[in-house]
Amino acid sequence: MVDRGASALSLPDDWPAHPDPILALNHMGSFDWDLDSGLFHMDAQAYEVFDLRPDEYDGHPSSLAHRVPGAEGHRLDALVARAMKDGSENYGTYFRLRCRDGSLRWTHTQGYIRRDATGRPRRIVGIVRDATQELNDILSRQEQAAQDEARRRQTNVVQLTTAALAHARTVQDVIDVLKDTHGLTHLGAASLVMGLVEAGRIRLIAEGPEGSFVPGTDVTRIDEPYPMSEVVRTLTPRFIESPGEFAERYPILWPHLTGLDITAAAYLPLIVEARPIGAMGLLYNDRSGFSPEDRNVLIALGSSIAQSLQRAMFYEQEKDLATGLQQAMLPRAIPRVPGADVAVRYRSGSLGRDIGGDWYDVIPLPGGRVGAVIGDVQGHDTHAAAVMGQLRIVLKAYATEGHTPATVMARASVFLHELDTDRFATCLYAEADLSTGVVQVVRAGHIDPLIRRPDGTCRRVSVEGGLPLGLSAEFGRLEYPVATVELDPGHTLVLCTDGLVEQPGADLDDGMRALTALIATGPEDIRDLADRLIDVAEERGGDDDVALLLLRRLGPGAPRAGGRLQQHVALGDAEALTEARHMIRTAVRAWGARDRADEIELAADELITNALIHTEGSSVVTLRVLSGGDRRLRVDVEDSSSALPRRREAGESGVSGRGLLLVDLLADQWGVEARGGGKCVWCEFVVPEPN
Structure with a gap:
């Protein structure tokens, strides 16, 4: 029977192994440097590391000098001397060796310093090994990390630029994002050009920096030999990687760019739904080429810019259409009113086609009277504007027919209710006799008017109101109380819609107080005051429209008419x-x-x-x-x-x-x-x- 335990515990005769074979297996050579005699002993693997034969080495370190370049040798000597002097037990470093064929390769050494009882260094034992592959791997990883970091930075720029472009509403907004210091300049571009395709031509809409404009390129044909024309024509980006290539490809353009020290350029077609809407060029003065990653990043950026430009162009077209419709619904001109000075203003909201139903009107009436109207149809769309136009016309017709202010408002409410619409409207109608200063005011769910005196003080006029137009007819509550207000010479009646008053998160009364203070401190001239109020609304922004009507009664010297x-x-x-x-x-x-x-x-x-x-x-x-x-x-x-x-005749007791x-x-x-x-x-x- 075999003794399994004894067999398992038996050991080879050469155990434990000598360190030399272990070092050799790891391509390491060993050395033993006797500091007293100066002899530097190396094993066979160390000879291979130094690319030496035994007959080429006499055991002294100086014999290795022709294998170690001078600068590397001085650095090694200084490292070892410092380790022996400061009491270190070991040292290690990388250095370069010159091989037999003259090539250089990286080597690593590590030494252990043995000292006597007094601490004096007596021997150094250590290893040397070929570190070429190791350092190549390290350098490769570092290079890869650097490339990854560069791609990450470029990707971040694309993401940041795309995020910024998401808030761009107009074409100029897009241009401003691209020229911003946090935009494309992070990609190292020294100059930017951009053009839009219009009727078979490219119209330049952006160029920079200042002084880089090329004469004659503000409008170019698509068939001309320019890079932006070429990328629009072919729908393919062009990457120019040297000045020579630029000069060869585009000899007409290149002479105008020599002063910018351009070394490379990237021209990108701006494509939306397979159709070119423009082109963009990035010019560099510190680049000599484009890697595949660079090209992919720039193409992705061009796609994002194209989408933003398309949105901006649609926005501007819709804005123009909406503004035109709104202006068509408002009075084309304000009639001259003897005995009064009138100023009107309108500001559209900040949403593209989502216009509002705000309106104003001034209605000359017989006997020296004038009607002033301010109103707001519910909603922010073209339907609201269309309803507003109809309501403005009928309200003016009712007032011109001679109806009282309360009747004008009631009939307008019935008209709106009978329209095929679910909209209602707030409105304020003021009928002023300019010879007496008596103003009759009717309010249908609208905000109160204000009066500014010649000394600048301003007050809110509380007017009892009825339901908004449309709702009062629906609920059978067509009674509109009439308030009488005295407007002395020099006093100004201020009518406005809630877009001038309401602010997100703020109370309406607070908004009215703020408006009252603003009017009180505003310019004396009625038109300057109107401009100031609209400027404040513009600065504040907001999505709601603003309509404004100011009526100032003139002094005794003004023309007077029968009351x-x-x-x-x-x-x-x-x-x-x-x-x-x-x-x-x-x-x-x-x-x-x-x-x-x-x-x-x-x-x-x-x-x-x-x-x-x-x-x-x-x-x-x-x-x-x-x-x-x-x-x-x-x-x-x-x-x-x-x-x-x-x-x-009445009776005695009647x-x-x-x-x-x-x-x-x-x-x-x-x-x-x-x-x-x-x-x-x-x-x-x-x-x-x-x-």
Whole structure:
């Protein structure tokens, strides 16, 4: 029976192995340097490392000098001397050897310093080995790492540039991104040129740096011998890797570029959906060629730029179309208004074709009056603009027909509701009598107006409003309260849409306060003030449109016309009755009839009261100044009843029947006129011309 345990434990006779075979297996040679005698012993493998035969070496280190270049020998001697001096136990380094055939190869040595009891170095034992392959591997890895880093940087530039281009809306935005210090300049380009294809030609849209423009290249034909023309023609990029190649390929262009020290260039077609929309050129003064990786990065960059340019071109086309549509819907010109100075402004939102329904209008009315309109149709699209255009026209028509401000607003709401649309609109209509300064304001869900005084102070005018146009008709709430505001000479009425007020995350009241402060500190000139307000909106940006209307009442020296004011008074509406009385009182004094103010106010009040009591319906009060012969102030009270009033004596204990008697006593003339389905009771007072 075999003793398995004894067999397993038996060892070879040459165990443990001598180190020399182990070193030889790893292509290492050993040496033993006796520092006392100066002898430097090497084994057979060390001879191979030094490319020596035994008969070529006498055992002294100096015999190796012809194998170690001088600079390398000095470095080795200094390294060993420093290790012996500073008490080191070992050292190691790479150095170059000159082989028998004269070639150089890298070698590595490592030595162990043996010292005596006093610390004096006595011997150095160590190894030498051929390190050529090792260093080649290291250098290859370093070179690969450097190439990887270069590709990473280039990829990062492409990614950063692509990310920046994502925010570019216009063609100029794209150009600015490419010229930015964080753009293509990271690729080392010294100059950039870019052109767009237009009607068989290439129009230059960017060139830099300053002074690099080549005369005659602002517009070139696609069939001309220029690099951008060639890449557009062939849809293939061109990489020029030397000045000589540039001069040979493009002899017409090259003489103009010699001052830029161009050494290489890359011209890329800008292609979208297999169609060239332009070309781009990158010119370098520190490059001598393009690796495959470089070319792939630049081609990818060109594709990204082409997509951004296409988006920018579409954006600009849509913006132009939208702006044109919006401008076509707004009044082409603002009429001249005697007695007032008017300024209007409009700023479109920042979204391409997503225009808004903001509008303004100025409506000359008979009797020296003027209507001022500001409004905003819901939504930001061409449909909103189309609805706005229709609404603006009908609102102007209703105002021109002579309807009261409340009726104008109610009828406009019904019109919008009957349109085949789901849109509503906010609106503010102000009807101003420029001879008296009395302004009647109606608000349909819109923001309040503001008034700026000649001293610069500005205040918000709180106006009770109704529902937005369209909604008030849908819910059967067509009542629009009328507020009366006095606009003295030099005062400015400011109407605007919410795009000038609202800011993301901010309260509307805060926005109104900010706007009030801005108007108060703005320029005195009405047009400069309008420009300043729009400039602020432009600086702030935002996607909403802004419409702005400023109306300033001129001073006494301005042309004056006959006055005309109207007020709608509904049955049971005490506030409307109060507003009508206030309107009459203000107008009478402004029209120079202060001496007869009490008489006129009392007579008008009696006519209004009679209409409300005896007709059980609403009435419309109109004040006018009549010229020709004696100057007269006329009060009309219209109602929907065809029953004519009768003047009768009141009994001793009666409280009614005295109204028309008072009117007869107070007025110079009075009468009744049939008006279709209703009537008009009127009275007139002779008033002197104002001084």
